[in-house]
Amino acid sequence: xxxxxxxxxxxxxxxxxxxxxxxxxxxxxxxxxxxxxxxxxxxxxxxxxxxxxxxxxxxxxxxxxxxxxxxxxxxxxxxxxxxxxxxxxxxxxxxxxxxxxxxxxxxxxxxxxxxxxxxxxxxxxxxxxxxxxxxxxxxxxxxxxxxxxxxxxxxxxxxxxxxxxxxxxxxxxxxxxxxxxxxxxxxxxxxxxxxxxxxxxxxxxxxxxxxxxxxxxxxxxxxxxxxxxxxxxxxxxxxxxxxxxxxxxxxxxxxxxxxxxxx
Amino acid sequence: xxxxxxxxxxxxxxxxxxxxxxxxxxxxxxxxxxxxxxxxxxxxxxxxxxxxxxxxxxxxxxxxxxxxxxxxxxxxxxxxxxxxxxxxxxxxxxxxxxxxxxxxxxxxxxxxxxxxxxxxxxxxxxxxxxxxxxxxxxxxxxxxxxxxxxxxxxxxxxxxxxxxxxxxxxxxxxxxxxxxxxxxxxxxxxxxxxxxxxxxxxxxxxxxxxxxxxxxxxxxxxxxxxxxxxxxxxxxxxxxxxxxxxxxxxxxxxxxxxxxxxxxxxxxxxxxxxxxxxxxxxxxxxxxxxxxxxxxxxxxxxxxxxxxxxxxxxxxxxxxxxxx
Numbered sequence: 001x002x003x004x005x006x007x008x009x010x011x012x013x014x015x016x017x018x019x020x021x022x023x024x025x026x027x028x029x030x031x032x033x034x035x036x037x038x039x040x041x042x043x044x045x046x047x048x049x050x051x052x053x054x055x056x057x058x059x060x061x062x063x064x065x066x067x068x069x070x071x072x073x074x075x076x077x078x079x080x081x082x083x084x085x086x087x088x089x090x091x092x093x094x095x096x097x098x099x100x101x102x103x104x105x106x107x108x109x110x111x112x113x114x115x116x117x118x119x120x121x122x123x124x125x126x127x128x129x130x131x132x133x134x135x136x137x138x139x140x141x142x143x144x145x146x147x148x149x150x151x152x153x154x155x156x157x158x159x160x161x162x163x164x165x166x167x168x169x170x171x172x173x174x175x176x177x178x179x180x181x182x183x184x185x186x187x188x189x190x191x192x193x194x195x196x197x198x199x200x201x202x203x204x205x206x207x208x209x210x211x212x213x214x215x216x217x218x219x220x221x222x223x224x225x226x227x228x229x230x231x232x233x234x235x236x237x238x239x240x241x242x243x244x245x246x247x248x249x250x251x252x253x254x255x256x257x258x259x260x261x262x263x
Numbered sequence: 264x265x266x267x268x269x270x271x272x273x274x275x276x277x278x279x280x281x282x283x284x285x286x287x288x289x290x291x292x293x294x295x296x297x298x299x300x301x302x303x304x305x306x307x308x309x310x311x312x313x314x315x316x317x318x319x320x321x322x323x324x325x326x327x328x329x330x331x332x333x334x335x336x337x338x339x340x341x342x343x344x345x346x347x348x349x350x351x352x353x354x355x356x357x358x359x360x361x362x363x364x365x366x367x368x369x370x371x372x373x374x375x376x377x378x379x380x381x382x383x384x385x386x387x388x389x390x391x392x393x394x395x396x397x398x399x400x401x402x403x404x405x406x407x408x409x410x411x412x413x414x415x416x417x418x419x420x421x422x423x424x425x426x427x428x429x430x431x432x433x434x435x436x437x438x439x440x441x442x443x444x445x446x447x448x449x450x451x452x453x454x455x456x457x458x459x460x461x462x463x464x465x466x467x468x469x470x471x472x473x474x475x476x477x478x479x480x481x482x483x484x485x486x487x488x489x490x491x492x493x494x495x496x497x498x499x500x501x502x503x504x505x506x507x508x509x510x511x512x513x514x515x516x517x518x519x520x521x522x523x524x525x526x527x528x529x530x531x532x533x534x535x536x537x538x539x540x541x542x543x544x545x546x547x548x549x550x551x552x553x554x555x556x557x558x559x560x561x562x563x564x565x566x567x568x569x570x571x572x573x574x575x576x577x578x579x580x581x582x583x584x585x586x587x
Binding site: 022 | 333334346354355358360361363366369376379380381382383384385386
């Protein structure tokens, strides 16, 4: 019935499902405009480091490949990166509430490309958080790390925070509210305690310690600190991190499918 | 980003679309939400270059129909095709775009950034400065979306919809919440754009809007098309008045013979006469019959909808829309 006219056949879909760097740049810019996100992800971890990481009582205690101050610096960088990536992922909640997700369905952007943009945006903010803590740490001159570990540990913190970009996405799709980050910040504080980022797990009761070892930040926290403390990397740490990544990613995919299904 | 010259695109459009190329083809489309039948069997074809209004009261199924044309929802049964392809395909190729009623904007971006973002998602796109100009929002390009008025936001949605230089532009009640001035300015932009040969489909519940801007009106009620024709034809359906008189022993058959009478309804001693020429009917009733207590009321568009759906007249009233 309908002959496709020549100029219609010249109309094509974009490459990579619409993924592009202009969109990524604008997403990062949006996040930089959000003062609350900036405060929690860039400033708070730095302040925590300045409070807890410079205490003369223990800051200069030696570890295998660094000192206690560097250990705390890594904890705070991880906390900041996790906050940042969670906040980045959770932006989908706001976008769904504002109808932007629906608007995007009137463009060629594929759902997978959208998720890729969101994850990368979250990771850019996470990188900012790690760099902020490291730069301030370096400037104070107190934390000591063997040369290459500044890069190695920083990278492992950053890559590890990918788990929480998935967490943010999952929750962003699950919770239909503009204030999703207020809820998530609270869960992250719990996870941070469970992972031993704020208080060493050795100070917990045996029962709490056993519970803590199953929480989402436990494996990551152990992994990023391992090179500083020395000693072997335990398989359960890797298992913990991978298991939570699978859980969060599966949850995000499940909710995302539900969200984008055409009814 | 590649840029197409608008004039060249318009020529290409005119050259490559023989009249009768179907922009939209709905075949016995139904859509149910649970037990609610929002769309109950719509057959509709729109040719390239037509400007069509989907007119109907709230809840008539306009938005549901538009959502299916845009691929935002799937029909429960029936076929939807846009330029001979699936709606989602047509969207990824930039063939259709839409201006939705509300929402769909990020408050923390500026107007220009929103357009730039959207432009980046298409394979080819019009220059962002050009669409801002055509939508009349060049002056507010640096304003945050959160600070824009409803009318400005609607112009922004229009600018975004222009980006892929779509063959078909769909507008869902685009002037809801705008003041008279905003509404007029908005339609002036649409009209200027449509003059270049773009196919336009818009939903509205204002008869005046449909009358002023569409060359074909599709009247929708209770999820069905009850009339389809030119603005003049549709207006005639709702232009009549109702003359109500007390007239004991009225002869309905005789009253129907009076020039200008469309229909006669007897309710005891009360007679309701629907007429296209109420003056003539009133003159006749007052001079040739003992009718008293006369009331003459305008028949609104809502009444026309009710008349069209209620009296089973739908098929008779429907007329074929002439292709431009």
